[in-house]
Amino acid sequence: MKEFELKYGCNPNQKPSKIYMNDGSELPIRILNGRPGYINFLDAFNSWQLVKELKEATGIPCATSFKHVSPTSAALGLPMSDNLKKACFADDIEGLDESPLALAYVRARGTDRMSSFGDWIALSDVCDVTTANVIKREVSDGVIAPGYEPEALEILKSKRKGNYNIVEIDPDYVPQETETKQVYGITFEQGRNNFKIDADLLRNIATENKELPESAVRDLIISLITLKYTQSNSVCYAYDGQAIGVGAGQQSRIHCTRLAGSKADNWLLRQSEKVLNLPFLPTIGRPDRDNCIDVYISDEPEEVTGDGNWQKFFSEQPVEFTREEKKAYLASISGVALGSDAFFPFGDNIERAHRSGVSYIAQPGGSVRDDQVIETCNKYGMVMAFTGMRLFHH
Numbered sequence: 001m002k003e004f005e006l007k008y009g010c011n012p013n014q015k016p017s018k019i020y021m022n023d024g025s026e027l028p029i030r031i032l033n034g035r036p037g038y039i040n041f042l043d044a045f046n047s048w049q050l051v052k053e054l055k056e057a058t059g060i061p062c063a064t065s066f067k068h069v070s071p072t073s074a075a076l077g078l079p080m081s082d083n084l085k086k087a088c089f090a091d092d093i094e095g096l097d098e099s100p101l102a103l104a105y106v107r108a109r110g111t112d113r114m115s116s117f118g119d120w121i122a123l124s125d126v127c128d129v130t131t132a133n134v135i136k137r138e139v140s141d142g143v144i145a146p147g148y149e150p151e152a153l154e155i156l157k158s159k160r161k162g163n164y165n166i167v168e169i170d171p172d173y174v175p176q177e178t179e180t181k182q183v184y185g186i187t188f189e190q191g192r193n194n195f196k197i198d199a200d201l202l203r204n205i206a207t208e209n210k211e212l213p214e215s216a217v218r219d220l221i222i223s224l225i226t227l228k229y230t231q232s233n234s235v236c237y238a239y240d241g242q243a244i245g246v247g248a249g250q251q252s253r254i255h256c257t258r259l260a261g262s263k264a265d266n267w268l269l270r271q272s273e274k275v276l277n278l279p280f281l282p283t284i285g286r287p288d289r290d291n292c293i294d295v296y297i298s299d300e301p302e303e304v305t306g307d308g309n310w311q312k313f314f315s316e317q318p319v320e321f322t323r324e325e326k327k328a329y330l331a332s333i334s335g336v337a338l339g340s341d342a343f344f345p346f347g348d349n350i351e352r353a354h355r356s357g358v359s360y361i362a363q364p365g366g367s368v369r370d371d372q373v374i375e376t377c378n379k380y381g382m383v384m385a386f387t388g389m390r391l392f393h394h
Contacts, residue, residue, distance in 0.1 A: 001027050009038045028173035033157045034165035036142055040120060042069045044144040044167055047122030050074055050229040052171070055124035057198055057221050063104035065119040070249065072115040074226045075107035075242030087270040089286050099130035106134055107242045112263050113290045127152045139287065146171040195389055197224045202362055202385040207377045212385070216337055216360040223339030224362055224391065230341070232392040237264040237356060238337045253340070257349045261356045265330055268357070269297045272329050279315045288313070297321060333357030341391040343367040347376035354380050364390050
């Protein structure tokens with residue numbers, strides 16, 4: 001297949017639309033089911049690059065959940081605790097522990113379930129039956145992977161009344177070194193961002209504390225590779241083998257840090273006993289549970305806990321999760337990693353990161369206020385590495 005005609009571009013009025021190879025060669029994909037659209041393919045090709053690079057960097061199967069050309073999360077296929085499975089609504093999945101790929105997607109989908117609603121999925125490895133069964137039960141637009149087990153493919157084909165988008169990509173495909181795009185009829189050209197992200201990037205530690213454990217190295221690599229494929233400005237919190245908060249496309253660095261931090265806080269709070277033990281009615285589906293939890297841990301939970309409201313969702317009125325309790329719970333967290341796609345210009349970013357349990361930071365460095373940022377890190381005993389490399393993506 002040398003080209004594929006799309007229904008329309010970003011919006012229904014943008015016609016005609018298609019994907020093709022400039023040199024006339026075959027596309028490196030096969031469309032196994034459905035008819036992916038313009039934005040689907042933007043998500044597919046960006047998300048595939050992320051999981052391909054993350055698998056090469058760690059050697060562990062991985063997955064990502066994409067919405068509007070940015071990841072909501074990316075995760076490695078590491079074992080999950082019972083509480084984490086419950087928080088991700090995955091404690092009932094048969095065979096989950098035996099499939100690293102399914103574990104990776106459960107983690108990625110479970111990080112920010114509201115943002116992941118209707119996501120595009122990328123899998124680093126051949127999709128197995130367990131992973132297909134996980135995907136089948138979620139609201140999703142499509143998936144890209146290097147292959148599919150026959151039974152897994154049939155399971156996925158049954159989604160969305162048989163119209164689920166399934167794309168297979170050649171894992172050996174290597175794009176040209178130069179890439180182009182057009183804006184307002186004007187062609188831009190640049191070299192591809194082939195910058196390699198690995199542990200060597202974290203050797204220049206600028207803080208007094210220079211103890212960087214292997215788990216932190218892993219999480220910082222996850223954070224930085226995630227940022228490489230996130231619309232800038234962007235900041236990413238990572239913990240326990242997965243991105244837990246992504247702040248994408250903000251004009252200021254502090255807003256990136258706040259947005260990503262609030263998502264990380266939500267992920268952490270979802271694993272608290274109060275949230276895990278919410279008495280949901282058995283008739284409440286996963287999307288509605290997500291909405292209820294999001295409101296419950298907000299500063300205005302009355303929409304789901306107040307008289308006349310709680311009866312719609314719960315078998316009994318939930319006990320309030322006070323602001324003081326949430327603050328104390330988050331204060332008990334440490335060991336979170338934080339990456340930034342460009343330098344932190346002020347120490348306020350570090351102050352905000354500290355409130356979400358951040359202990360390890362990787363950022364390019366190079367601000368005129370680097371001393372202030374380092375000083376703030378030292379105040380909290382954080383480890384901060386200067387990578388020397390910006391990771392903007394537009």
